Amino acid sequence: MKKGFFLSFEGIEGTGKSTQARLLFERLREKGFDAVLTEEPGGTKIGHKIRELLLSPDHQEMTPLTELLLYFASRTQHLAQVIIPAVNRGAVVITDRFTDSTIAYQGYGRGIALHLLHSLDTIATEGMQPDITLLLDLDVETGLGRNRGINKTDRIELEDIRFHKRVRNGFLELAAQQPERIKLIDASLEKEEVRKRVLDLVLDIVSS
Ligand code: TMP
Numbered sequence: 001m002k003k004g005f006f007l008s009f010e011g012i013e014g015t016g017k018s019t020q021a022r023l024l025f026e027r028l029r030e031k032g033f034d035a036v037l038t039e040e041p042g043g044t045k046i047g048h049k050i051r052e053l054l055l056s057p058d059h060q061e062m063t064p065l066t067e068l069l070l071y072f073a074s075r076t077q078h079l080a081q082v083i084i085p086a087v088n089r090g091a092v093v094i095t096d097r098f099t100d101s102t103i104a105y106q107g108y109g110r111g112i113a114l115h116l117l118h119s120l121d122t123i124a125t126e127g128m129q130p131d132i133t134l135l136l137d138l139d140v141e142t143g144l145g146r147n148r149g150i151n152k153t154d155r156i157e158l159e160d161i162r163f164h165k166r167v168r169n170g171f172l173e174l175a176a177q178q179p180e181r182i183k184l185i186d187a188s189l190e191k192e193e194v195r196k197r198v199l200d201l202v203l204d205i206v207s208s
Contacts, residue, residue: 003087003088003089003090004034004086004087004088004089004090004091004092004093005087005091005092005093005131005132005205005206006083006087006093006095006128006129006130006131007092007093007094007095007130007131007132007133007134007202008094008095008096008097008098008100008130008132008133008134009021009094009095009096009097009133009134009136010097010098010100010101010104010133010134010135010136010171010182011135011136011137011138011143011171011187012138012140012143012164012167012168012171013143013144013146013147013156013157013164014138014142014143014144014145014146014147015136015137015138015143015187016136016146016187016191016194017096017097017134017136017187018039018096019191020134020136020191020194020195020198021037021039021094021095021096022037023195023198024094024195024198024199024202025037025094027199028092028094028202028206031203033091033092033206034089034090034091034092035091035092035093035094036082036086036091036092036093036094037094037096038078038082038083038093038094038095038096039095039096039097040071040074040075040078040095040096040097040098040101041054041055041070041071041074041075041097042074042078043074043077043078043081043082043083043095044074044077044078044081044082046073046074046077047074047077047078050070050073050074050077051074053070054067054070054071054074054155054156055154055155055156056154056155057153057154057155057158059155060155062155064106064110064111064112065112067106067110068102068106068110068112068117068120069120071101071102071106072102072120072121072123072124073124075098075099075102075124075125076124076125078095079124079125079128083095083128084128092206095130098129098130098133099121099125099129100133100135100171100174100182102117102121103117103170103174104167104168104170104171104174105156105167105170107170108166108167108169108170108173109159109163109164109166109167109170129181130181131181131205132181132183132201132202132205133181133182133183134183134185134198134201134202135171135172135174135175135182135183135184135185136185136187136194137168137171137172137175137184137185137186137187138186138187138188139168139188140161140164140165140168141161142188143164143187144157144161144164172184183201185197185198185201
């Protein structure tokens with residue numbers, strides 16, 4: 001039976017979500033919560049190997065379906081090995097990306113049919129969704145500019161700007177469809193202001 005809490009951070013490249021996920025994790029730990037910080041693709045030894053396969057700019061020949069199945073493979077392992085055991089013992093699990101990324105990137109970005117994504121999701125996660133998702137939203141030019149400024153260019157980031165615009169639009173559509181779960185946060189604000197908004201939102205929910 002589920003006892004803990006499952007939270008994801010989502011967004012396009014360069015929104016600062018990994019930093020915000022870590023800041024939230026540290027604050028929750030300080031407040032005495034049993035918190036776990038993890039990421040996708042990754043989170044496990046197998047997941048990290050899959051991450052390398054997915055993100056290496058050397059793998060330009062990867063087909064969209066191979067890419068999709070690898071993201072789900074990483075997720076299945078992540079759920080079994082990290083997320084489900086931690087939630088079952090009562091922890092707050094914070095993941096940097098989860099299924100919404102697959103819908104935004106492989107669905108809206110690559111154009112894979114959404115019904116196919118939902119079918120695979122049922123197999124890979126049995127439909128498990130985060131209790132709450134923090135969507136850090138930023139315009140694509142600013143996000144990509146921030147990442148390129150720090151020389152972060154993996155295979156997905158190297159896609160053209162139209163791809164990233166479709167991804168952002170995908171995230172925003174998901175947020176409009178599921179406002180109870182997906183909370184939109186303006187990532188163009190100062191890092192400290194974003195941190196405060198994230199913390200207020202999460203403490204409100206995990207403490208209630
Ligand atoms: P990161 O840069 O936030 O660590 O994410 C790795 C990249 O993988 C990022 O470009 C988004 C992409 N991605 C997908 O395309 N589909 C997915 O399901 C996930 C989890 C990430």
